[in-house]
Amino acid sequence: MANLSMFGIWNQNPARHSPVEDAQGILCGTMIAALGLYILAKIGLVTSGMAGLAFVLHYWSGWSFGLLFFLLNLPFYLLSIKRVGWDFTLKTFLAVGLTSFLVEIENRFLHIESIHPIWGAIMAGLLLGFGLLALYRHRASLGGIGILAVFVQDRFHIPAGLVQLAFDLIVMALAFTVVSPTVVLYSFIGAVVLNLFVLINHRSDRYIALR
Template identity: 60%
Template sequence: MAQKMALGFYSTDPSRHTLAEDSQGLICGALISALGFYLLNRVGLLTGGTAGVAFLLHYAFNISFGLLFFIVNLPFYWLSFKRLGFAFTAKTFIAIGLVSIMTELEQRYLLIGYLHPFWGALMGGLLLGFGLLALYRHRASLGGVGILAIYVQERFGIQAGLIQLAFDACVMAAAFLLLEPGIVLWSIVGAVVLNLFLAINHRSDRYIVVR
């Protein structure tokens, strides 16, 4: 059945999106998420998921975060394709690519003279929450750990939430080996802000949730 559009832009069916709607959703979600990553990076913080791994490698080896974020997610795309389908995988690939590029561009066009770690954690977490909500609404995501967690749950019966929590705990534990304890604690604050925001504002029965 043909998808009806209003004003040639948005779908009259609330359960479906036009190409234009998906495009603006992915771009806006990626832009907001990239800004959240930029604020965290500006004060040396990190977060959970594959982004947390990219941050750790970035701080340890001084390699571009955007490049690392793109590379770290590569192993999960096949699993995403098998479990969640081509459309979700393709849009997630695009979103991650956009974030990787935008985080590099922001360093050239956005300069912040001073940012307190608390404010970086708070605003970074909130911006990532807003960005992820936009991406979830358009059936996309920013990471592969959630996909792996779903696979482990289906294969071995271990709850996906516990897998995600254990992975994030490992990321934060590894951070204590590279970063000052205070920085890691502020990072945990940012991660809590992000997850509380998503828990309050996101319904998993309405949108796909994979971080």
């Protein structure tokens, strides 16, 4: 461990990460999250958060999901800078950019011929959960409505959880306009798995969590 610390791979302070630790954490987190999003895209499902809205717009317009996900997150970085600072914002910008890119190139390396929608929803929810957890532990996220939710809570005293829930309900309602009710049900199952996984495995007093 001492040699690894000397080369900057590990930080001697266990409460902080070295740049190398942050880099591998963000890379691994985005790769896992991108795989979850790729599975959702292959079986035509949506999810919660800004990724869910990007899916709805993708199915409606035919535009690239990765591009939509990247663009939809742009307005929230200003709030992120004000709320949690430059370090978190820059890492999140990098994570969103990498995830958007990886989702777009995933089919060059992976081909999924068949997967049951329920199983796909569950697996995608878990993969997204693992990816988010890795990012949270390196003070990054996949951006999105969580940043706005915290801002609204600070400004208008509306609980951030309620803001996030309201947004997710709107996304699921919009999903009915582009996919079947059965697909929305499968998508809801995946979103529940994702949120339960993060709820059980993430401690907000230990790591920043904005999604």
